[in-house]
Amino acid sequence: MTVTPARHYIGGEWVAGDAAPQDSVNPATLAPVGQFCPGSGALADEAARTARDAFFKSEWSASPRLRAQALFEIADRLAAAKDEIADLVVAENGKIRAEAIGETMGAISETRYYAGLARNIRGTMQETAPGNMSLFNREPAGVAGIIVPWNAPVTLLMRSLAPALAAGCTTVIKPAHQTPLVHARIMEAIVSAPSLPPGIVNSVNENGIAVGQAMTASPDIDVISFTGSSRTGQAIMAAAAPTLKRVGLELGGKAPAVIFEDADLDLAVRELTHGALAMAGQICVAAARFLVHESIADEFEARLTTAFRAVRTGPGDDPASDMGSLIDEPNRARVEALIEQAGDEGEMLLKGERLGKGAFLTPTLFRIDDVASPLVQEELFGPIVSVERFADEAEAVHKANATAYGLAASVFSQNGARAMRASRAIRAGTVWINSHLRLFAEGETGGYGKSGLGRLHGPEGLHDFLETKHIYMEAGWTPQSG
CATH class of the missing domain: 3.40.309.10 (Aldehyde Dehydrogenase; Chain A, domain 2)
Known part of the structure; x- marks a missing residue:
């Protein structure tokens, strides 16, 4: 059953915070669906610190098999809850149920797709001269901040979260304030995965812009993945500049x-x-x-x-x-x-x-x-x-x-x-x-111009969450054990 009021999730624990709960409203009836606990910049900072500790202190970033197992478990739990999730999407978002169930099934497909890719992240080697070897490793970028819009709160969450987890990042999520109950039910499914260590997935509700601003400015967050308007994307780029964050943006379209x-x-x-x-x-x-x-x-x-x-x-x-x-x-x-x-x-x-x-x-x-x-x-x-x-x-x-x-x-x-x-x-x-609106996990999407930076879905969806490290060895040098 969905947590009501919908709370934050930090370091393996549900957290209410200090703010009074607020109503989430059904746009089709204008009646309250339930309540959620608004977040704050302080909670976002706590979540970012927690995610950073988990990145450096847990085995998550170095364990692709663990990551794959956790993602398969998450997909199974989302599948078991698909009808509840779809009903909440209808109630909080207003879309028809066929769209809600289609969105939920798309998120499950996305999660399983990246569970498979988690065990297939490979680097390369190049011999630039006899005996001189360059190794190029693909490593997780660190802590990923994921800012989710309201229009597709299930798919657009997992479209960023699944590749971030597959790459080995830890995460802080900010859901849209219009769909907090949907998000809380998804979080219940995610954190019930037995292979997911505490601190890997953290979430702080929003009610305004304070949480998003704190995430964008935080020195503990290395990557921001944002889906939303071009205007907000421009603001995120500007706010991320002082910490030189990597920014992945899927923005507006025409x-x-x-x-x-x-x-x-x-x-x-x-x-x-x-x-x-x-x-x-x-x-x-x-x-x-x-x-x-x-x-x-x-x-x-x-x-x-x-x-x-x-x-x-x-x-x-x-x-x-x-x-x-x-x-x-x-x-x-x-x-x-x-x-x-x-x-x-x-x-x-x-x-x-x-x-x-x-x-x-x-x-x-x-x-x-x-x-x-x-x-x-x-x-x-x-x-x-x-x-x-x-x-x-x-x-x-x-x-x-x-x-x-x-x-x-x-x-x-x-x-x-x-x-x-x-x-x-x-x-x-x-x-x-001769078609329109065909979207699936295997096919990259992204934009030119004001429509954004980077790509989501497909193998390229991992790129925002990975760094390339060059390790160079010269002839005659032999690594010593111990």
Whole structure:
């Protein structure tokens, strides 16, 4: 059963802290789900010191088999709790249950994937001259601070935590204050793994910015792994500079979907309706701009408008719902202001509306011609999508690259050569061809430009948490035992 109020976890113990518990609210009903204990900078500092002691005093960093075993145990315990976790995601995040269970299963897959990689971290050797050998060892970077967003609190935690643990790091986690009960249930599963020593995984709840600021500034934390907005990522980079921390950032996105005149429109409409409106558009790789060839634009717009209108917006625990609520009322009000701006700057094809008592908002689709508009340039992070037209392949690529973001994109065409050309020309960390929103543990993701630094998922997901050490030996020198 989830700890209520949801507490911090430091050095193998649940800690309440001194602050009075606060409510966690269901965005679909606006009713409290439970309570959590807010954290503080002092608790974050304590957690960082604890993690550093564990890094140097335990066998964790030098025991890949122990790390693999612990990660497999964590995956098994997450799997056993998957229904409870998914129910809490629905209650605290507002997304539909199919998305919640899919996210949870993705986190389990991620954990098992890195459990396998934990025993396969290898260095290299080079002989630069006869008898002169350079050994290049891959070693854990130290203490990793993991800052988790609210939009996918299960997957985006394990996407950073699993490779950090596989690499041999110890960790301090800051969950989002909107989803503390989800996080507490995940932590229960993690720390129940019998092979996990105390102090390896520590967690401090947030209610503001104090915990994140303390983690970023702490001299006891060597790496920050952050998923969130580009603005916050810039602040983290600046705050990490005095201690010269390594920073891995997956930040905002403005994913263009390019639909050429020979695209399979049935496929494109199906893929992009889901790709734009999954998690109510509150995902950084969501299809945010539809770039469509002018010869099929009218037909595409009509089909998309019909498909968006058919999306059933409602509570996440209702099987009839296709899309859940936004994370809270302030974010709904923010998106509503963007909808009004879209009506002023472009042509409204479908206007989103409020539904019911919770933070619900139906999809919005609008046409716009001005690529310089903030509606095109900035991440909107909600169920609101623009349609832009192009005349030829060169213009399509130019428009796709017209923002400062470069996290994801998609290309729809039945011409394989053109689809590959466009995919290579678009500056984005991930480009899907004739699909959108395909994410899995084996495939790296990350961004160009304002979309971040580094890569997550896949073998490269380990890189942020590893250092390379060069050990040099000259001919005639023999290591002595003892």
